Amino acid sequence: MITNIKVNKPSPLKIRENLKSYTKGSNIDLTIQELLKGNEVLIDVFFSDGIKLVKELHEYLKLNIPNKSFQEQRDYRSTYRKLSNLILLEVINQKLCVKKSPKIGWLKKLYSENDHFFLTFPQIQGLNSAWQWYENGISLPVLRNKIHPYYGTYFPTRFEHLVLFNNWLKYYKGAKKSAIDVGVGCGVLSLQMVQAGFQKVYGTDINPNAIIGLSEFMGTTKLSRKIELDFGHLFGKWDKQTELIVFNPPWIPGGKDLTNIDDAIYYNETLFPDFFKEAKKRLLPEGKLLIIFSNLAQITNVTSEHPVETELVNGNRFQLERCFKKSVKSASSKTKRDQNWRSSEEVELWVLTSN
């Protein structure tokens, strides 16, 4: 039973009085000038007014801020983020006050203690799309049932690495008493292991929403006795040895100021050395250590270093049994930003054993 973990959510903003509002008849140029001056603008009639205003803001910025080089694109996004977050919506009794607004169940689930507050328009858009994923669920080619990712939790949008892991599980002949899944996210790897016959999976995550969401998803079903969770760094409270340790870590080296959802994407300098040190203690002598990775950071020239290769060369703890690779399907024509490097992207499944 998971208690006392504080969920991550956009902080409710205090009520503001006398805000300028934007609606159908408002002057768009004057409204954008207000935003540029750093003044907040309230959407108080129709939800669609907010959609129109963020669209107009994009158009304005496209015409007025360069958006070509990598640095320019970053600056553009940061200006857009700053200005669009000045557009506010009012929430009363867990509902948006504007007309024709989408039903966003997170308002009830995450803000039950707060009857009147404001959120920014982009925050509402984020909550809205997260609600659609959660409500409708997502089918993954490796699981019988849909997953329902909780707000602010990482979930896979590409599946090649999951297929690699599933194939490995099919041919795995060792014991299936217990496994550890470091960084469970929405739980897909744990669910794959249970599906493959593992009796017990111990999962962790440093993102509270991942733990809260997966606990809620399992409820009191049989699954909740098979997958036990702990909110914590790396192995959390799990210190028993197991025959299988699985980690689908962040794939890209990142800076210091990471938010919870960024922790799913970017790793810091200590993550891998700490992980291998702790994994060594918890892997049974005949056990397997599985790491899912990708050459993404290498092919986009973010780094030439590969944390698993570094461990194998310098760590003196594990040896390589096998590395499976699978190329990632090239991106659809809609996402042209990524196309040139996508063709050479490969996901990797590293299988290590103790020295």
Ligand SMILES: C[S@@+](CC[C@H](N)C(=O)[O-])C[C@H]1O[C@@H](n2cnc3c(N)ncnc32)[C@H](O)[C@@H]1O
């Ligand atoms: C790439 S996601 C993978 C999630 C899931 N296992 C999957 O395969 O879809 C990485 C996960 O590891 C978690 N994570 C990152 N650093 C962690 C740490 N130091 N300890 C525990 N979990 C961590 C993130 O919050 C995120 O949920």
